[in-house]
């Protein structure tokens with residue numbers, strides 16, 4: 715360390731610098747609550763959504779999978795879960811309860827669809843807390859989870875909104891007013907079928923319905939929290955807000971099902987669903 719740097723640490727000089735800095739810090743701290751109140755709520759960036767669900771919400775459902783499955787069928791997982799794609803391939807085990815963990819191994823090719831496992835939810839504002847792990851058994855492991863309402867017309871298969879975690883990216887997607895809106899889907903499909911670029915207005919609209927950002931998957935267990943609050947959907951991992959996106963579809967009044975769409979392998983544990991009144 716140079717003589718000059720060491721000299722800046724003498725008490726006299728710290729006192730000289732410290733006093734105005736201390737006043738500034740005091741001023742900032744005293745103003746902070748006013749600034750937060752002025753914005754009307756906790757800022758999303760510092761909000762812990764698991765704490766929000768647990769303190770303000772009502773638990774609708776919880777499962778820690780400490781049992782054996784009763785078979786490969788629609789209701790084989792038990793506790794109210796349904797595997798929508800199970801009966802397409804009854805000879806294949808796509809959901810295995812093993813050591814208190816739900817181990818999903820989708821027969822996507824044989825069933826012609828990613829494993830779709832869902833449970834009743836039913837809220838406007840609220841969300842899910844769960845643990846997940848990519849076990850590293852397949853190269854293309856990804857996890858899509860979100861909300862479905864098949865009772866509202868105009869939405870293909872009732873797909874409302876999802877988060878999707880892939881190897882290098884994650885996405886928050888409003889499908890209700892995006893790609894699964896029947897009018898949009900009808901207009902978009904011919905371009906997809908012919909592998910042609912979308913009209914610029916449609917492409918611009920769909921861009922507003924999805925948030926995508928880099929994220930790197932690993933093979934550790936993680937706590938995941940997915941919430942919808944008014945027209946915002948937020949994803950947190952291990953207590954940190956990772957992504958948030960606003961779009962009108964997230965405000966759908968009834969998220970009837972909580973759903974997993976799993977194309978290959980994912981392990982799941984300690985799922986809870988919460989409604990915030």
Ligand SMILES: [Ca+2]
Nearest residue numbers: 778814815983
């Ligand atoms: Ca468990």
